[in-house]
Amino acid sequence: MNIKSDPRETSPAIKVKGMSLAIEGRSILHDVTFTLERGEFLCICGPNGAGKTMLLKAILGLGKPTLGTVSLFGLSSREGRKKIGYVPQRKNFDRMFPARVVEVIAAHVSGAWPLMISSAARDKAAAALRIVGGEHLLDKELRDLSGGELQRAFLARALVADPEMLVLDEPMAGVDAKGIVDITALLDNLTKQRRMTVVMITHSLSVVEHCATQVIFMEGGTVMALGKPAQILHDPRIRETAFTGHDHEHAITSGKGEY
Amino acid sequence: MMEFLSEILAQDFMIRALTGGALVAIACAMLGVLVFQRGITFVGDGLAHSMFGAAGIMALLNAMIGAATGSPANSGSGNYGAFFIWSALPLNVLVGFAMAWVRRTGKLRGDAAIGIFFPIMFAAGVLCLALRRNAGAPPLNMEALLFGSVLGMTPADLTIMAGGAVLIAVIALTWGRRIAYAAFDPDLAAMSGVRVALAEYALFGLCAAVVAFSMRLAGVVLVSSLLAIPAGAASLWRGSYGWQLLFASLFAATSVKVGLILAYWIDVPSGAMIVLTMGALFFAAMVIRAFMVPDARR
Numbered sequence: 001m002n003i004k005s006d007p008r009e010t011s012p013a014i015k016v017k018g019m020s021l022a023i024e025g026r027s028i029l030h031d032v033t034f035t036l037e038r039g040e041f042l043c044i045c046g047p048n049g050a051g052k053t054m055l056l057k058a059i060l061g062l063g064k065p066t067l068g069t070v071s072l073f074g075l076s077s078r079e080g081r082k083k084i085g086y087v088p089q090r091k092n093f094d095r096m097f098p099a100r101v102v103e104v105i106a107a108h109v110s111g112a113w114p115l116m117i118s119s120a121a122r123d124k125a126a127a128a129l130r131i132v133g134g135e136h137l138l139d140k141e142l143r144d145l146s147g148g149e150l151q152r153a154f155l156a157r158a159l160v161a162d163p164e165m166l167v168l169d170e171p172m173a174g175v176d177a178k179g180i181v182d183i184t185a186l187l188d189n190l191t192k193q194r195r196m197t198v199v200m201i202t203h204s205l206s207v208v209e210h211c212a213t214q215v216i217f218m219e220g221g222t223v224m225a226l227g228k229p230a231q232i233l234h235d236p237r238i239r240e241t242a243f244t245g246h247d248h249e250h251a252i253t254s255g256k257g258e259y
Numbered sequence: 260m261m262e263f264l265s266e267i268l269a270q271d272f273m274i275r276a277l278t279g280g281a282l283v284a285i286a287c288a289m290l291g292v293l294v295f296q297r298g299i300t301f302v303g304d305g306l307a308h309s310m311f312g313a314a315g316i317m318a319l320l321n322a323m324i325g326a327a328t329g330s331p332a333n334s335g336s337g338n339y340g341a342f343f344i345w346s347a348l349p350l351n352v353l354v355g356f357a358m359a360w361v362r363r364t365g366k367l368r369g370d371a372a373i374g375i376f377f378p379i380m381f382a383a384g385v386l387c388l389a390l391r392r393n394a395g396a397p398p399l400n401m402e403a404l405l406f407g408s409v410l411g412m413t414p415a416d417l418t419i420m421a422g423g424a425v426l427i428a429v430i431a432l433t434w435g436r437r438i439a440y441a442a443f444d445p446d447l448a449a450m451s452g453v454r455v456a457l458a459e460y461a462l463f464g465l466c467a468a469v470v471a472f473s474m475r476l477a478g479v480v481l482v483s484s485l486l487a488i489p490a491g492a493a494s495l496w497r498g499s500y501g502w503q504l505l506f507a508s509l510f511a512a513t514s515v516k517v518g519l520i521l522a523y524w525i526d527v528p529s530g531a532m533i534v535l536t537m538g539a540l541f542f543a544a545m546v547i548r549a550f551m552v553p554d555a556r557r
Binding site for chain 1 (some may be wrong): 432436450452498502
């Protein structure tokens with residue numbers, strides 16, 4: 001018997017072809033083309049204003065490309081993003097909204113803001129928080145959390161639905177050195193143990209060196225270089241413009257994190 | 260006191276007013292919490308004044324149809340203009356959608372789109388009512404339209420008002436949770452499967468409908484208080500979204516009942532008394548909060 005596999009099971013995690021995006025006449029992304037296979041860890045690097053965040057948003061269907069196509073796991077952005085856990089760079093949520101961490105996580109599972117939290121939803125949220133070392137945050141209000149605690153809460157939210165891909169926009173921003181080591185180890189583990197695809201915007205050279213299997217270097221709204229970390233990091237201009245000397249670099253490279 | 264309450268409960272019109280008023284106030288309070296979280300508290304005022312415009316347009320159309328067919332135009336005197344309020348409801352919902360459309364496509368922040376429609380629709384109402392008067396049609400009962408007339412509610416009015424209020428409350432408790440998620444963070448809500456644009460249109464449409472259903476209770480001038488004050492009072496306290504819905508609903512229902520009874524007792528307009536009761540309870544809540552929450556007075 002000849003069993004044909006569903007092409008969506010084998011199609012790449014991300015396929016972007018000739019994508020351009022303009023906002024109010026201003027070009028933000030120009031002719032971006034790349035393919036990312038499943039299980040890869042892609043780091044997107046580049047100077048500020050290079051269009052990295054807009055690229056992620058366009059891939060996720062949160063920004064509408066003016067030209068070109070995007071597919072996620074062989075599906076449209078709208079359909080494919082159901083398989084994705086997303087951690088945004090800036091936490092743009094309404095600070096006055098009465099939101100507890102458990103509610104934010106439960107809302108992602110149900111697709112609606114909860115009026116009450118069932119014990120099953122609570123257990124699920126607690127399990128997701130345990131993965132990121134944030135169990136103590138379960139009943140805290142979002143407006144009371146520090147930057148690092150917020151990142152853990154949003155990371156737990158991204159993981160709770162058991163996604164096939166994690167998309168993270170500068171997840172280390174506002175996180176202390178220990179948190180960065182923990183998050184980096186966690187992401188490394190997710191790709192190696194669970195074969196999860198990870199896409200991450202970062203300005204950290206250490207993170208790229210330790211985690212990435214693919215690197216995109218962006219500048220002026222377009223992909224300037226794409227390849228294995230060794231190829232991309234070989235270029236001194238990229239090393240100079242894409243990465244900043246964060247104080248957490250030392251924490252990752254000093255052996256506090258186990259990879 | 261018991262004798263006074265028994266007297267009130269013996270009046271059919273008071274029973275209708277207390278029942279319909281409380282149901283509409285609860286529906287308004289629930290949407291009010293969503294509106295408050297979305298940061299568009301002005302939407303109640305905008306859609307109430309748009310309702311004046313919609314009622315004016317329908318009144319002019321009624322006079323024109325009357326002139327064309329030879330039948331007398333509705334003066335609204337017998338039922339305090341209820342005909343115009345109900346007939347203007349669909350038009351007001353369309354205006355609500357238009358506000359959402361201008362807000363989204365024009366990328367206008369906060370209440371800007373509402374501020375654009377507010378005077379346009381009010382001016383349209385004034386113009387249509389003047390044209391109707393020039394055509395020789397009988398004048399409308401403007402006081403009822405502007406300030407409400409819940410005590411004059413007929414059993415048919417109660418059925419429509421209560422039915423609409425219950426429907427809107429059920430939507431707020433079910434589908435409204437998606438609107439709440441979009442109010443929290445549109446990008447995250449979209450990633451969780453919420454259709455954010457649809458949620459925005461739905462919020463404006465529901466607000467337009469609840470304003471129309473509430474015209475009997477508070478009229479054009481006072482109806483926005485039903486959306487704003489209970490939600491504002493609920494936001495004074497730390498609690499979940501569900502808790503805020505419950506608090507705002509109880510606050511609104513209590514205010515309407517106390518306001519109506521006071522209005523009957525002192526013999527003053529009910530709409531004004533309801534709003535003043537809400538205001539008094541809001542400031543009472545602020546004072547209680549100042550003593551109960553240590554950092555609230557800073």
